Amino acid sequence: DAGVTQSPTHLIKTRGQHVTLRCSPISGHKSVSWYQQVLGQGPQFIFQYYEKEERGRGNFPDRFSARQFPNYSSELNVNALLLGDSALYLCASSLEPGNQPQHFGDGTRLSIL
Amino acid sequence: QKEVEQNSGPLSVPEGAIASLNCTYSDRGSQSFFWYRQYSGKSPELIMSIYSNGDKEDGRFTAQLNKASQYVSLLIRDSQPSDSATYLCAVNLYYGNNRLAFGKGNQVVVIP
Numbered sequence: 001d002a003g004v005t006q007s008p009t010h011l012i013k014t015r016g017q018h019v020t021l022r023c024s025p026i027s028g029h030k031s032v033s034w035y036q037q038v039l040g041q042g043p044q045f046i047f048q049y050y051e052k053e054e055r056g057r058g059n060f061p062d063r064f065s066a067r068q069f070p071n072y073s074s075e076l077n078v079n080a081l082l083l084g085d086s087a088l089y090l091c092a093s094s095l096e097p098g099n100q101p102q103h104f105g106d107g108t109r110l111s112i113l
Numbered sequence: 114q115k116e117v118e119q120n121s122g123p124l125s126v127p128e129g130a131i132a133s134l135n136c137t138y139s140d141r142g143s144q145s146f147f148w149y150r151q152y153s154g155k156s157p158e159l160i161m162s163i164y165s166n167g168d169k170e171d172g173r174f175t176a177q178l179n180k181a182s183q184y185v186s187l188l189i190r191d192s193q194p195s196d197s198a199t200y201l202c203a204v205n206l207y208y209g210n211n212r213l214a215f216g217k218g219n220q221v222v223v224i225p
Contacts, residue, residue: 033213042117042201042215043157056212090156092213099145099164099205102213104156 002027004093004105012111013081021076021108025093031055032074033102034066035090043090049074050097078110086112114139117204119216128225132189134200136216139183142207146178148187149201151218157201161187192223 005024013019025032031050035043048056049068068074072093078085088109092102118137126132138146145164149157163169163176163185175188185204189196199218206214 035213035215040217042203042217043213045212045214048212058212088156101145101147101159101162103159104149107156 004091004103006089006091006105006108008108009106010109010111012113014113015081015083017081018077018079019081019110021078021089021091021110022073023076023091023093023105024073025091026103029093029095029103030072031094031097031100032068032072033092033094034074034076035092036060037088037090037107038086046076048097055097081112083112086110115216116140116206116214117202117216119202119219121219123220123222125222125224126192128192128194128223130192132192132196132221132223134187134189134202134219134221136185136187136202136204137183138185138202138204138214140204140206140214141180141183143204144207145205146176146185147203147205147213148174148176148185149203149215151199151201153198189221192221194223194225197221197223 033048034046037043045058047066063079088107094100094102148161151157161176173190177186201218202216
């Protein structure tokens with residue numbers, strides 16, 4: 001069975017641009033979460049979606065937004081990119097929110113020049 | 114107080130020895146706890162889930178949970194060079210809309 005898939009794998013942008021990252025969950029999983037991981041730190045929670053509705057939001061500015069589609073795939077959008085947005089962006093899926101374990105995709109490495 | 118704390122520095126263990134990793138958390142209502150392994154440049158991989166007090170064993174890995182002390186640990190028995198990675202403790206926060214909070218991770222280096 002396919003795991004969580006993310007695209008693109010790598011992305012280079014300049015300050016002020018916007019970016020869209022995509023994620024397809026494991027088949028049967030209805031919840032998708034997004035995380036940002038900078039070097040030397042654990043992943044930081046950005047958003048959680050379940051059945052196309054936002055179920056949680058982390059401490060990130062409004063430049064960050066996301067949505068979930070009827071097929072449970074998801075997009076993370078970041079506007080007005082800053083140098084500090086350079087990070088590994090991880091998508092994780094689970095059967096549903098709550099105590100279910102989350103499984104991660106390979107991530108999108110975003111570099112801002 | 115941080116939501117999830119992993120305070121130990123890099124851990125070097127000889128091949129075949131036991132590696133012991135510790136984690137504390139602040140949310141007393143949390144019900145589910147996870148250990149992830151992350152190789153350099155890769156994404157986190159789930160290796161253990163634990164929900165009840167006590168020990169849970171899976172192969173060479175044992176997770177231990179003590180909710181009263183708000184403490185989770187991971188033991189890696191018969192450590193192998195392939196176990197060299199960063200290990201992340203994650204807690205599903207009851208009072209945080211069930212979001213997953215991570216510690217900063219502990220690097221383990223297994224010396225052949």
